[in-house]
Amino acid sequence: MRNITRVLIATAALGGTLAAATGAGLAASHPDLKWTAIFDSTGPAGAYGTSQKNALELAAADIDAGKIESGGQKISIDIQDSATSPAQVINIMQSAFGNGTSLIVGPTLSSEAFKADPLAVKANVPVMGVSNTANGITEMGPCVFRNSLSEAQIVPDVIEAAKKSWHVKTAAIIYGDDDQFTKADYTIFNADLPKAGVKVVDVETFHKGDVDFKAQLTKIKEAKPDVIVYGALYAEGAKLLDQARQVGLHGHEIGGNGFNSPQIIALAGKAADGVIVGAAWYAGAETNGNAAFVKNYTAKYSKSPDQFAAQAYAGAQIAAAAVKKSHPADAAGMCSALKQVGSVQTVIGPFKFASTRDADAHGFVVQIKNGTFSKFE
Amino acid sequence: MFDQQLANGIFLGAVYALFAVGYTLIFGVLDILNLAHSAIFMASSFVALALVRHGVPFWAAFLAATMFGGALSVVLDRVAFAPLRARGVGGGALGPLISSIAFGIIVVSVMRGIFGPDEIGYPSGSVPTANLHLGHASFTAMDLSVLLVSLVMMILLSLLLKATPLGRAIRAVAENTKAASLLGINVEHTIGLTFLIAGALGAAAGILIGAQFNAVGILMGQRIELKGLAVIILGGMGSIPGAVLGGFLLGLLEVFSVAYLSSSYRDAIAFAVMFLILIVRPSGLLGKRAGRTA
Numbered sequence: 001m002r003n004i005t006r007v008l009i010a011t012a013a014l015g016g017t018l019a020a021a022t023g024a025g026l027a028a029s030h031p032d033l034k035w036t037a038i039f040d041s042t043g044p045a046g047a048y049g050t051s052q053k054n055a056l057e058l059a060a061a062d063i064d065a066g067k068i069e070s071g072g073q074k075i076s077i078d079i080q081d082s083a084t085s086p087a088q089v090i091n092i093m094q095s096a097f098g099n100g101t102s103l104i105v106g107p108t109l110s111s112e113a114f115k116a117d118p119l120a121v122k123a124n125v126p127v128m129g130v131s132n133t134a135n136g137i138t139e140m141g142p143c144v145f146r147n148s149l150s151e152a153q154i155v156p157d158v159i160e161a162a163k164k165s166w167h168v169k170t171a172a173i174i175y176g177d178d179d180q181f182t183k184a185d186y187t188i189f190n191a192d193l194p195k196a197g198v199k200v201v202d203v204e205t206f207h208k209g210d211v212d213f214k215a216q217l218t219k220i221k222e223a224k225p226d227v228i229v230y231g232a233l234y235a236e237g238a239k240l241l242d243q244a245r246q247v248g249l250h251g252h253e254i255g256g257n258g259f260n261s262p263q264i265i266a267l268a269g270k271a272a273d274g275v276i277v278g279a280a281w282y283a284g285a286e287t288n289g290n291a292a293f294v295k296n297y298t299a300k301y302s303k304s305p306d307q308f309a310a311q312a313y314a315g316a317q318i319a320a321a322a323v324k325k326s327h328p329a330d331a332a333g334m335c336s337a338l339k340q341v342g343s344v345q346t347v348i349g350p351f352k353f354a355s356t357r358d359a360d361a362h363g364f365v366v367q368i369k370n371g372t373f374s375k376f377e
Numbered sequence: 378m379f380d381q382q383l384a385n386g387i388f389l390g391a392v393y394a395l396f397a398v399g400y401t402l403i404f405g406v407l408d409i410l411n412l413a414h415s416a417i418f419m420a421s422s423f424v425a426l427a428l429v430r431h432g433v434p435f436w437a438a439f440l441a442a443t444m445f446g447g448a449l450s451v452v453l454d455r456v457a458f459a460p461l462r463a464r465g466v467g468g469g470a471l472g473p474l475i476s477s478i479a480f481g482i483i484v485v486s487v488m489r490g491i492f493g494p495d496e497i498g499y500p501s502g503s504v505p506t507a508n509l510h511l512g513h514a515s516f517t518a519m520d521l522s523v524l525l526v527s528l529v530m531m532i533l534l535s536l537l538l539k540a541t542p543l544g545r546a547i548r549a550v551a552e553n554t555k556a557a558s559l560l561g562i563n564v565e566h567t568i569g570l571t572f573l574i575a576g577a578l579g580a581a582a583g584i585l586i587g588a589q590f591n592a593v594g595i596l597m598g599q600r601i602e603l604k605g606l607a608v609i610i611l612g613g614m615g616s617i618p619g620a621v622l623g624g625f626l627l628g629l630l631e632v633f634s635v636a637y638l639s640s641s642y643r644d645a646i647a648f649a650v651m652f653l654i655l656i657v658r659p660s661g662l663l664g665k666r667a668g669r670t671a
Contacts, residue, residue, distance in 0.1 A: 044596065050495075210600075212392070218378060
């Protein structure tokens, strides 16, 4: 069931042509640089991983076409499906180490990263997380990077926006307590809401794969919160929104990072209208190259990209910029190159790593309106 | 809140009951756990969804996909169970259990290949979404449909087993296949019809539950399978009314665990109570003895 996509990226157009013509240049002096991408293209997180896979394939084609510059270095990217299974992530990663990979891109979920990234740290192979949002990801090792904004970076802006526009004083939180990704929503909102003067009046939980949440939502209704915070992946999130209406909850709502997928709108329909989400990116963002990215992605895959796609594409832009600047030949070189990459223009905005190897960037507060993510104002 | 939570428990219980009725029928007749039941449940739900997305009205799609589920269940019997029966590997052995797992995995893989990994919802307006009210409780038209269908199925299936020639044949086969054969009953034909009925019941459950939660996905069967198994054991393996009673009991236990205790321990509390019930009644609530009571 592995969906294996082998992508060979040729030398960037002009540099590559010159190098081939002169028999010199970096492409000739270095063998292919190998990257391994590990995404959940199938399983419960399949919608996120599929977006990431698509975006990385598009990025590979753009490097090939010279739209993303890699300084003439050939890069071979092996995109693997980890099927939303931490064990599968570990298997793929261990195979990649044996094959001389110089960079791991992924895995999709924070829960998978916490299990697998320590292996990469031990093998001295750098990791570029493009969707891990839980606290503590980059603390796992000196070569663990991420371009995804952590929940902790985005959540205060979301709470501030909700306070300003909705004047909320009380909140209830419902979250999946068996997934690091959704549990991170709870941990951060539960800490930041009181700091912003918003009282948490009820906390409810569910498990991944549950379909009926009416008991929890009925209990939340009794607590009469001004706003409900959902820490859920899109599958459970859509049902939560739908069932909240069914039990008579029609108030303000905030979605965690799992709501950053068009799938939530596709499944919940009108029930998703009005929800605000903290996002690292949205389709209408006026960032460098974003309009072309959205257009090309939509043309190739017949659906709009989501935040996960944009961050995966930006991850390739950042890593390619590091290759262009420092010409790494192996995993150790790739780690140094990422540390020295400096500021890069990406589809998610101007990007640079903080000293902690986390993203030093700002997010957006977006709202679902008429079936699309728009800037919340 | 009590009224609403009581309604929540009853409607959740109806979901479990609906899934468990077909599940327990196969066990009652063949003394095997059919772990492909959840795959038929899921595949039929996708078939109904695909038909609705092509403009077929929901209730017509429901009937067509129910027949599909019945037919797929007969194929399951012919492919996974009949060859083992012919070699004398019957109920209680692990062979049929593994065969059903294999068949289920194949169906899941095929459906994933066709429909992809994402959950898909019904097009807006294609299924009843009206909110109904009774006292302080509110529920949807689909909640009510699932409840009514699960009760009607239990009654019809119980009548079929008790008061029709087919029911008598099924019960005879359940009791002893050799004796049934000596009495002139076509055992293979009866088993095939049992699979047809069980598959159609599983299909009806999958279609209604997919529409109720407006989400049809590859994992929907696997998610309910374990609870379905718990329900049929609690109700008494092979007992149709037991499966329904077990379903409602589990639904109410889960909901009241959330309402008055903690949502974090919902499953633990519900399963702990079931564990205690099984200590008192090892054969389940309505099980006369372990299994074979259809």
